Amino acid sequence: MSADCSHNSTCPPNSMEEELPEEMDDPGTLKLVFTVGSAVMVGLVMFSFGCSVEIQKxxxxxxxxxxIVVGLLCQFGLMPLTAYLLATGFSLRPFQAIAVLIMGCCPGGTISNVLTFWVDGDMDLSISMTTCSTVVALGMMPLCLYLYTRSWNLTQNLTIPYQSIGITLGSLIVPVTFGIYVNYxxxxxxxxxLKVGAIVGGVLLLVVAVAGVVLAKGWNTDATLLIISFIFPLVGHVTGFLLAFLTHQSWQRCRTISIETGAQNIQLCIAMLQLSFTAEYLVQLFNFALAYGLFQVLHGFFIIAAYQAYKxxxxxxxxxxxPDCPAVCYEQKPRETTAFLEEGDGVVVTLGSLGTEQQHRTAE
Structure with missing residues (x-):
């Protein structure tokens, strides 16, 4: 469905007008790379990480x-608001502003699960958030887009990629369920x-980053969009962490929610852009989505390196x-604050740990 935004003046125009190329250089190659890459990543990585999920947890x-509620608030509250503020603050042209808003309204991506594993995050929460955000996106994406674009008064018909969302949801639930069964x-x-999947996931992230750098040689993107694609994931990570911290989540959950907030589903964003814009505008917007994906991977590598160094x-x-205590003594499971524990949960944990020690002493 076409997007006619060029003659609308309600969204602040960019002072630097530029001519857009009429055709994309090689859309088939870009689409093939990200389609195959996403399929392999979602299939293998989600199955392997499903092997880390325990049914009780x-x-x-x-x-x-x-x-999950805090994560969804970050995903569909903070990220769309951040996108709107960035689009307004940088005075983007209407079609550019809508593309940034679409990115902010997308659910979490599979990359977040890989990054969460390497920062010792809560994998159960990460997978739950990715799945739940994809389900909620069926209603929240059109709602957020409707609320924020109303202030721009655009004659814009946006097409929600329900089919792509459904395929993504299926590719999440099926391998994760199989992985949970294998773990059981x-x-x-x-x-x-799980170990093999974590390594494969790390390698795939590296491949995506290298592919993004190689493909970037032919990019013809507005410099402002590149700046936003660099800033946007960082803002998501920081605000997600702060909201999790203010709601008294554990440090492990804070790291998880932070990563889940900043890592968006690039494939869904690209699908929606292709359905909503003509090739005249698509060239810049497609490259913006690729740039966001590249920067969120690079930011992820930096977060992993910083955390591993701290660890x-x-x-x-x-x-x-x-010196007399083994290295295992250092590893302790994070405890949630009492504000988010039901009455008696702390007692159960204590009794369980005491029971384990008592059984260990009896065995000796």
């Missing part, structure tokens, strides 16, 4: 979904699959202060 997230039946094999430093300090 997953059910606890669904039964007491504070983390064969826990030892599941650990091996090694803390372990080193622990060994110096407690």
């Amino acid at each position: 997953l059910w606890s997230h669904l039964r007491r979904p504070w983390g 039946r064969w826990p030892k094999q599941a650990k091996t699959i 090694r430093r803390q372990k080193s300090k622990h060994r110096m202060q407690h």
